Amino acid sequence: MFKIPKQEYTAEFKELAVKRVKSGQGMGVGAEELGLIEQTLRNWVKAAKAGKLNAPGARTVTPEEMELSRLRAENARLRMECEILKKATAYFAKDVL
Numbered sequence: 001m002f003k004i005p006k007q008e009y010t011a012e013f014k015e016l017a018v019k020r021v022k023s024g025q026g027m028g029v030g031a032e033e034l035g036l037i038e039q040t041l042r043n044w045v046k047a048a049k050a051g052k053l054n055a056p057g058a059r060t061v062t063p064e065e066m067e068l069s070r071l072r073a074e075n076a077r078l079r080m081e082c083e084i085l086k087k088a089t090a091y092f093a094k095d096v097l
Contacts, residue, residue, distance in 0.1 A: 008069050010062070011054040017041055018048045 013034075020030045021041065031038040047053045 006069070007073055008066060010066055013066070014044050014053055015048075018044050018053065021045050 017030065017034055017036065018041075020034075021027055022045075027041055027045075028038050030036075031041040034041070044053060
């Protein structure tokens with residue numbers, strides 16, 4: 001199995017997501033629109049309330065790094081799907097012969 005790399009987000013993206021929730025948008029709707037897992041967004045809102053959303057010692061993630069992380073995750077997902085299709089094709093090919 002392929003391991004999907006951990007996604008990293010910029011501080012601005014996190015702040016934008018938290019502002020959407022605070023402005024009244026639902027947690028599930030906001031997460032879906034931003035392509036997040038609902039629990040991730042919930043954790044960010046909780047951290048923002050505690051004043052720890054962006055820790056002072058945290059490394060900032062550039063937009064290029066964020067895009068690279070997203071592409072790596074997509075690549076891993078597509079490889080996994082390809083493996084599944086190969087196995088399914090081999091399985092159904094046995095029935096034909």
